[in-house]
Amino acid sequence: MKEILKSLVEGKISIEKCESLLKAESILEMGDVAKFDCSRKDRTGFPEAILAESKDYEDLLKIIKRYFTDDEGKIKRGMDNLIVTRLSKDKYSLLKDDLSYLIDGGFNFDYNSQGRILIIYENELLNFNKDLGKIGILTAGTSDIFIAEEAKVIVEQGGCEVITSYDIGIAGIHRLFPQIAKMIEEEVNAIIVCAGMEGALPSVVAGLVDVPVIGVPTSVGYGVGAGGKAALYGMLQSCAPGLSVVNIDNGFGAGVYALTIAQTIAKKSK
16 A cells, blocks of 8 residues: 555556555455455444355465465464354364464464354454444344354444343243343443244334344244244334344344444444
8 A cells, every 4th residue: 555655646656546556455365265355344344254154164264364464474463353254163173273373473263152253363352432332132042142142243343342131032021121121221222133933022122122123033943934034024024113134144244233323323423
């Protein structure tokens, strides 16, 4: 970037050429494997994450190595925390061995086995911004926690505190009300609700609170509910206002959406 700006100042390139080069510079080329969008955080407020699921292990390793090392193989400093989602325990073990030079170089690996999500960081794992307030996360059952944990890590990595309460579904609805009351007292900006089976919990929550509710249908169910479609249809058909719905098992998307709400509120309150 410095070289490009220097060329502009010296009159070697035009403003238009400088703009094109800077745009190209913001995409990290990785051969034929991937193009890493390094400026996504500047545009959207949240960095790009790597989806490990369905990727060949060698390609995944190459992408991570390229993110943290330059063309000469030297470790780059000052990089944003790297998020790797849907990462199996087996692949995590392999990465930890193959990237041991990063650990030796002062980097840390934080793996959430429930959410199947890895954060590789150099300086801080979490850096909360009080202006962003808090986000609540609920699950109907313990089987939905794996998606809730994915959302939790994403929200926290975005600088926002999280309040969680798990296994409070409508099968024992008396468990729900104290937890919602607590979140409202804490003035959460939004509530993420993960539910499988018939997916009723987000509708119930949306009918009780005055903040946005983000429904996450999970692939927990059987028979007509297999794969999470019954939960998805139920949430989409909800008559409760203030409910938005993401795709099945999309904890990542729910987390980013909740962060967008928190960031928008923070900007408006300044």
